[in-house]
Amino acid sequence: MNNVMPRAYRFMVTSPHYLASHVGSLVLAQGGNAIDAAVAISAALAVVYPHMTGLGGDSFFLIYSAEEGKVIGLNGSGRAAKTANPDVYRSEGLARLPDRGVRSALTVPGMVDAWWEVWSKYGKLAWEKLLTPALEYAEKGFPISRDLHGWMQRDELLLRADPVLSELFIDPLTNELKSEGARLVQTQLAESLRSIISGGRDSFYNGALMRRIVDAVRKDGGILAEEDFRSHRCDWVEPLSVTYRGKDIYQMPPNSQGFSLLMMLNILETINLEGIPRHSAEFYHLVTEVIKRAFSYRDMYLSDPDFVSVPIEQLLSKELATQLSAQIAFPPNQASPFHSVPMGQDTAYAAVVDEEGNAVSFIQSLYYDFGSAYVAGDTGIILQNRGSYFSLDDTHPNVLAPGKRTFHTLMPGMALKDGKPYLLVGTQGGEGQPQTQLSIITGVMDYGYTIQEAIGLPRWVYGRTWGEESDRLKIENRELGKEIERLEEWGHEVDAMSSWDGIMGQAQGILIEDNGVISGAADPRGDGFAIGW
Structure with a gap:
């Protein structure tokens, strides 16, 4: 694979x-x-x-314009x-x-x-x-x-x-x-x-x-x-961004769920991952707890900002990230409760980098x-x-209304290093989109994997992607039996999935190194292909 x-x-x-x-x-x-x-x-x-x-269907574009020297988004x-x-x-x-x-x-x-x-x-x-x-x-x-x-x-x-x-x-x-x-x-x-x-x-x-x-x-x-x-009409929008490990990470603003990933990265940046092996129960526990906290705020606020006030500045503040990080039992490790809502996931993500320095991350x-x-x-x-x-509950932020855009799972990602495109990443997956991007970004930036290796890492998904009835933690089981047992001892409800399970979606990515070498990767779980010259 x-x-x-x-x-x-x-x-x-x-x-x-x-x-x-x-x-x-x-x-x-x-x-x-x-x-x-x-x-x-x-x-x-x-x-x-x-x-x-x-x-x-719909689409979202993140574009780095080499001529303008900036990232711009199209909703x-x-x-x-x-x-x-x-x-x-x-x-x-x-x-x-x-x-x-x-x-x-x-x-x-x-x-x-x-x-x-x-x-x-x-x-x-x-x-x-x-x-x-x-x-x-x-x-x-x-x-x-x-x-x-x-x-x-x-x-x-x-x-x-x-x-x-x-x-x-x-x-x-x-x-x-x-x-x-x-x-x-x-x-x-x-x-x-x-x-x-x-x-x-x-x-x-x-x-x-x-x-x-x-x-x-x-x-x-x-x-x-x-x-x-x-x-x-489509809308040109200003992307959201946070810093993570010295890189600028960009996502689409609401009605996209992109800010949930930025919240996750803010929380993780407060934690030193050097002593936590990527394939360990400690890693899966940590990221799952981070995800639960970001999703609780996502579900509380996310909708069309033309209809609902979304406190983005507060949500992406490093102060909130520090507070949320302190709530995570680590160690001792103990799962916290959270109940997500079911959502679909059919999505196609792609990315392009050209000789002029332009980059497009789109989904x-x-x-x-x-x-x-x-x-x-x-x-x-x-x-x-x-x-x-859309919800039919009048008190819900995502309640149906004429001319309103719904809570959207689509979230193309891009990272800049020293003001230039460094990483383009995205995936299928509803609930799984921010989680898979988290896996790939940490794989590259914290654990030193190539973009293809990072996409190929054993993945997890927490929540109800694909309309699942349960929001159990699903993990691709590649000789992770003992780690899964430890997670269950800590209170996580875990499903051990097949080694390369389709529920994890299909991710693609491009990584641009300091020496100008561009690496492309397609997910072996799907039909994708990367082409470069």
Whole structure:
């Protein structure tokens, strides 16, 4: 399960699908910059990774502009429909929003607008050149990958329930799921991509394609309307940052959960990890207790800052980190209680560094695997169910409201050293995203691993990612039996997972060394690939 880690001086691309990585490398070879490559990769992933992302989803971008010498963020998440409010659903006798189906698709997809925004501001190549590879994969097909096929098997009933998804993924001759390696052609999606190539973002938010989406949603009982698409906009935002071991760590601001990782790093920085082996029970105990404390504040405050006040300055203060660190029983080691809420995780993260010094860390998602599991009419577009995470409780900070953005798990990461990109990192995983980034960052900065080694370390996830009923601590068990027993003695409820378990998600990363060598890594748990030269 150990991938080769490419090293290069000029460019580096990494993504969760080898075809998307290839697309990004071609764009760079044709004279594009990191932003061009990121848009092309993102579009390709929307085709070849339909269980994790698509045109009907959201995306977030962290961009280091070499010309400007700074990091800037783009929030490409969509807002709830203008007719969305808790009463609409409570009147139907619901205590929570539907997880699947057209009624769960209540936020506008933000990704296409995000492509247009980052390309308009920073891109070099023509718009159609960036999206044409995705169109070709949709029109001519590609082999079904290992990861996609695994999720097809898990979600077979959902795929069969939607006529478009059934036609895509079920072999008409055998009435069985198409096999791994079979050609997947998405003709309707290709037509939607062709419309976006010719008409730009307006075709999706104010044109014929938008009307086809809305007409289908309305016909099938959904609430997204023309005005919701027409009024959509992405927002350029100032990223959040803290220092950790002398590096500047950047994350997206709310409605992203990125600040939870920054809180974790602040707490960990108060603790000397030199005497704590990475594979020890002490390490897993410590990070789990750190995670619980950061998540308690995340769940208390995180929502759309246009609707809810999020005290970011206080949350990211070193003073609060010191207080929280003092609460951790270490030693003696004793688990503290915490109960997380269930959330989805379907996500695709990728990163690019170019010869000019630009760097892009970006992530996109449909929320659950195959999103809402609903395709809008004949568009081939699977709509996200991100809005299903809204609460129907009027006292909750993340309560549903018209035009509101929900608590978002997406959180691309970037670290700067001496003002220049040093580490780009991100992953799948809902609850697991900040935890996996914590594992990789500490692996590189505290334990001296390469980026590939850090991604390959035994991982853990605490909480209810993938909609789990339990928030037990799950650890990849690579000869960690005795350490797991010690954790249980200290009060942790632990599940020993397989050595390379899919529940840990798929991470990608790029590390830039002082001598200019760029290392790229893709997660051996997935279908990813890093390409550099």
